[in-house]
Amino acid sequence: MERSPVAFDQNFSGTASDFLTLLRSKGLLAPALVNPVPQAGTPQKTWQPTEATTILAFKFSGGVLVAGDRRATAGNTVVYDRADKVLEIDRQSIMAIAGVPATAWEMARVLEHSFQFFRRTQLQEMSVDGKVRALSKLLRDNFGFVMQGVGVVVPIFATYDSHPKPEARLYFYDAMGAQFEAADYAATGSGSPAVRGILYYENTWGRKPLQELSEDEAVSIALRALDTAAESDTSTGGVDRSGKIYPLIKIVSREGITTLPESKIAAVFKETVA
Amino acid sequence: MIEEPYRWVEAIANRREYIEAQLAPGSPIAALGYRDGILFLTLGKTRQKIFEIYDRIAMGAIGHPGDIERLRMAAIELASTEGFSRSATDVSLRRLVHYSLSPVMKTAFEQIYGPPYLARMLFAEVGERPDDDLFLRVEYDGEITTNGATYAQARQDFAVLSGTQQSRELMEAFLKTQHAPDASFEAALNSALDAWSIGHMTLQTNDAKELPERAAVTKYRKEQLANSGIEAALLERDAGRAIRYRLLSDTELRSLIND
Numbered sequence: 206m207e208r209s210p211v212a213f214d215q216n217f218s219g220t221a222s223d224f225l226t227l228l229r230s231k232g233l234l235a236p237a238l239v240n241p242v243p244q245a246g247t248p249q250k251t252w253q254p255t256e257a258t259t260i261l262a263f264k265f266s267g268g269v270l271v272a273g274d275r276r277a278t279a280g281n282t283v284v285y286d287r288a289d290k291v292l293e294i295d296r297q298s299i300m301a302i303a304g305v306p307a308t309a310w311e312m313a314r315v316l317e318h319s320f321q322f323f324r325r326t327q328l329q330e331m332s333v334d335g336k337v338r339a340l341s342k343l344l345r346d347n348f349g350f351v352m353q354g355v356g357v358v359v360p361i362f363a364t365y366d367s368h369p370k371p372e373a374r375l376y377f378y379d380a381m382g383a384q385f386e387a388a389d390y391a392a393t394g395s396g397s398p399a400v401r402g403i404l405y406y407e408n409t410w411g412r413k414p415l416q417e418l419s420e421d422e423a424v425s426i427a428l429r430a431l432d433t434a435a436e437s438d439t440s441t442g443g444v445d446r447s448g449k450i451y452p453l454i455k456i457v458s459r460e461g462i463t464t465l466p467e468s469k470i471a472a473v474f475k476e477t478v479a
Numbered sequence: 480m481i482e483e484p485y486r487w488v489e490a491i492a493n494r495r496e497y498i499e500a501q502l503a504p505g506s507p508i509a510a511l512g513y514r515d516g517i518l519f520l521t522l523g524k525t526r527q528k529i530f531e532i533y534d535r536i537a538m539g540a541i542g543h544p545g546d547i548e549r550l551r552m553a554a555i556e557l558a559s560t561e562g563f564s565r566s567a568t569d570v571s572l573r574r575l576v577h578y579s580l581s582p583v584m585k586t587a588f589e590q591i592y593g594p595p596y597l598a599r600m601l602f603a604e605v606g607e608r609p610d611d612d613l614f615l616r617v618e619y620d621g622e623i624t625t626n627g628a629t630y631a632q633a634r635q636d637f638a639v640l641s642g643t644q645q646s647r648e649l650m651e652a653f654l655k656t657q658h659a660p661d662a663s664f665e666a667a668l669n670s671a672l673d674a675w676s677i678g679h680m681t682l683q684t685n686d687a688k689e690l691p692e693r694a695a696v697t698k699y700r701k702e703q704l705a706n707s708g709i710e711a712a713l714l715e716r717d718a719g720r721a722i723r724y725r726l727l728s729d730t731e732l733r734s735l736i737n738d
Contacts, residue, residue: 224559227556227559227560228560228563231560233560233563233564296722314563315563318559318562318563321559321722322555322559324531325530325531325532325533325555325559326552326555328527328530
């Protein structure tokens with residue numbers, strides 16, 4: 206018999222409300238693979254870590270800055286030059302994505318709804334640790350697809366923790382779901398080696414450590430880093446000077462998330478980068 | 480025995496009487512549409528009675544906490560899966576209540592070997608303009624009342640919930656004359672407190688037919704405010720953010736109350 210739209214569990218305890226379980230029970234989310242290793246008969250494809258993009262995030266005096274270029278590629282073709290890879294999950298959290306867009310955007314959507322579902326049902330905000338872990342679990346559930354050569358996602362998660370001590374937090378992940386907390390900066394995607402080099406250099410020998418930068422200085426470094434990544438990585442859009450397409454930059458702070466207006470990014474770019 | 484139609488009607492009537500008696504002491508809840516949103520308000524010290532359901536939908540309820548919890552959870556699950564699989568704008572309070580909650584509550588109420596839901600709920604959905612605000616009251620038997628215009632009454636920009644019909648009707652009579660859809664937040668807050676006081680006073684007496692004197696309401700309200708916490712939440716009309724629900728704290732409201 207088909208389940209009624211309002212089927213109640215008589216032994217309901219109030220704690221069974223995990224949004225992923227709910228979606229799976231309604232057939233709205235692919236089941237987590239118990240054994241992600243491809244079985245005999247599955248066409249084998251070697252896994253190539255093709256996260257064709259560049260995403261970076263670092264802590265500065267005003268919180269965490271998260272920036273991403275706008276290019277989406279399929280193989281060596283540019284399919285879209287206004288892709289949004291820096292996504293707001295809730296009022297305080299940002300997920301920036303490198304990897305297969307279909308999977309990444311779906312993950313962001315699941316995550317966004319999970320946090321809200323938790324708050325509405327449990328009548329309290331999910332803790333930062335809980336949120337970080339939720340993304341880790343989604344990545345782990347997706348690992349079967351990664352092993353089959355499709356659906357790899359390597360995200361960065363930035364949020365503001367007001368409890369116990371108010372501070373910005375920054376995490377990066379690997380494709381299997383391991384989470385790492387970044388002290389100063391994180392970068393992911395095909396252009397990230399160059400970006401990591403720049404951020405390390407700036408943080409160690411630059412005019413001042415990243416955590417002490419003003420907003421304008423931080424934006425300037427983010428733009429320079431993305432432009433450098435685009436110089437050698439064909440999958441990174443960097444700054445499109447002729448088309449006037451700038452990277453997407455968002456800032457997470459105590460007050461929530463701010464998306465920098467394009468005019469502001471353009472001004473900093475004109476003054477300190479171009 | 481119970482298969483005979485007459486017995487069934489009698490059993491239903493008994494059940495109705497029983498549930499009404501259980502709900503009768505329930506403290507009133509007022510929901511008022513104003514210029515910048517919808518305000519939900521009640522007074523009380525014990526358990527939470529006002530809840531967020533989805534981006535633009537909130538709920539207030541009286542009844543048995545276990546039943547309220549199951550209905551609340553069902554409403555959130557339905558709205559969340561709809562919002563996830565389609566989009567947040569496809570989640571509609573009208574559909575949620577008319578097609579999902581009401582039929583289930585009616586079935587539970589009329590199947591006399593099973594337990595009914597001991598709950599009376601008030602839902603509101605904030606619209607782009609005050610004219611688009613939707614209020615729905617759902618009874619334990621699945622009966623739905625809306626704020627829409629009918630042949631007998633004009634469209635209302637408020638809805639209330641209380642333990643007894645008498646209490647509810649007096650609150651409605653008060654708000655009909657005292658509340659306007661373009662009211663400021665402060666005006667809406669004070670009307671809501673007055674309406675709550677009238678509703679709560681009426682619950683203490685058995686035969687109030689008329690609205691109490693203005694001075695009596697003010698006095699009662701002052702006494703109650705001294706002893707009870709205010710529970711309130713907003714659905715903001717501001718279109719800048721998807722999630723419109725916001726809890727209001729007791730302290731931020733106290734300064735806006737006219738004594």
